[in-house]
Amino acid sequence: MIIADTVIPNFGGGAHSCVRENRGFCWSWVQDNWNSVLWPAVRQHVELTAIAIVIGFVIAFWLALLAHRRRGLEAPITVSTGVLYTIPSLALFQILVGFSFLGLNRLTVEIALVSYTLLILFRNTLEGLRSVPADVREAALGMGLTRRQVLTRVELPLALPAIVAGLRIATVTVISLATVAAFIDDEGLGSPIFRAIQSNVFKTELFAAGGLAVILALLADGLLVLAQRLVTPWARRQRA
């Protein structure tokens, strides 16, 4: 051991040799590359996720309102979004790339990411709306509220827990899939992961980028749980 230590040249900070020899996790590399590599990747990742969730939510919400009015629409929407949901991400990305008007860009990625949010957001929103007791709905109508007012003042607030639960699952799903998306469009936390594998399986970058993706997912999940509690204070009171 002592001999090995003397043979390996030491460039001041043991850090550099750590990177050069690819020994486990090198904190110094993370510090050196935080501003140039890791932080931009996190930001891109958050952007990709946010865009997909917002667009997916708008579409799914609208579909859920439609299905809420007309029961017959539920089955076809569930089946079609269900098929989209079941298609493995890598396959869907590549099938989309196969359409000649789409290329290796963010648009392709977002189409795929949005399509994965639809089933969960649609189903949860619809179930939330359906879970409103008929008595409550009738009481609201009896009080003279219009259908629109019943929806915005009674049904939607009561559906909120289910909607936020759906947003939670959709968000962690998209965060996970956005790492794979780097294969199509070189951005987000998947991009340092792929680079690390190409550069001789550079462990530090794998741990850092993989770890950040995990932290981001858990953080988003936790924040949405918190949001759920804040927007539905009555749920907690009931339980207590």
Next chain:
Amino acid sequence: MKPVLNGFPWIGHHLSLVFDKLGVHLLIAGIALAVAIAIALPIGVWLGHVHRGSFAAINISNVGRALPSLAVIAIAIGIVGLGRNTLILALVVLAAPVVLTNAYVAVDTVDRDVVDAARGMGLRDRDVLWRVELPLALPLLFAGIRTAAVYVVATVPLGALTGTDGGLGDIIVNQASYRLEGVVGAAICVAALAIVIDALFAGVQRISTPRGLRGQIDFAAVQTAAAGNPQEEGTPP
């Protein structure tokens, strides 16, 4: 549009290659699923049987569901290096939580009156588990296995992204060798495979349901009981 359509004839012209990769794909997925079930199912069933550890059992699945698949594979590679076993290890980590939580919820939520009646009839603890709780828990238990199976099958191709065996994923990521038609063709195969596996396990789920329970269960709704919330479902990779 054209490359998408060309994907279909490509499959027909390369059947032996497709079946070759499909074999590897199913082998990797099968091993990972078997190991995940072997580890997670007994723990989940036992915790549900003794009605203990609900906090852990439910949060394991919440955390497990949030784990980004590619990130888990990346970290696994960092720890054990490249290789087929690394991919299997990562798949087990990703698939086990949903199996565990569903097994827990399935056994835990069996009607207490039924269990009490069984005990009152003089059944031993083991018989209560094997002859009463497990049969009644089967639909939900299989729901977890079904979600895990689809998840594993859909995640195997990521192995190809990370430079190990990825079954059909090997073709998907290798446009240089197989051209866009091949890539799209293989992607169509993977998509079809996931849908077929889902339908297959839905069938198993239906068959495994005790006759007395059939008709009472809305199979579309019994997807995953993660976190005791029937609206939640596993993550696709």
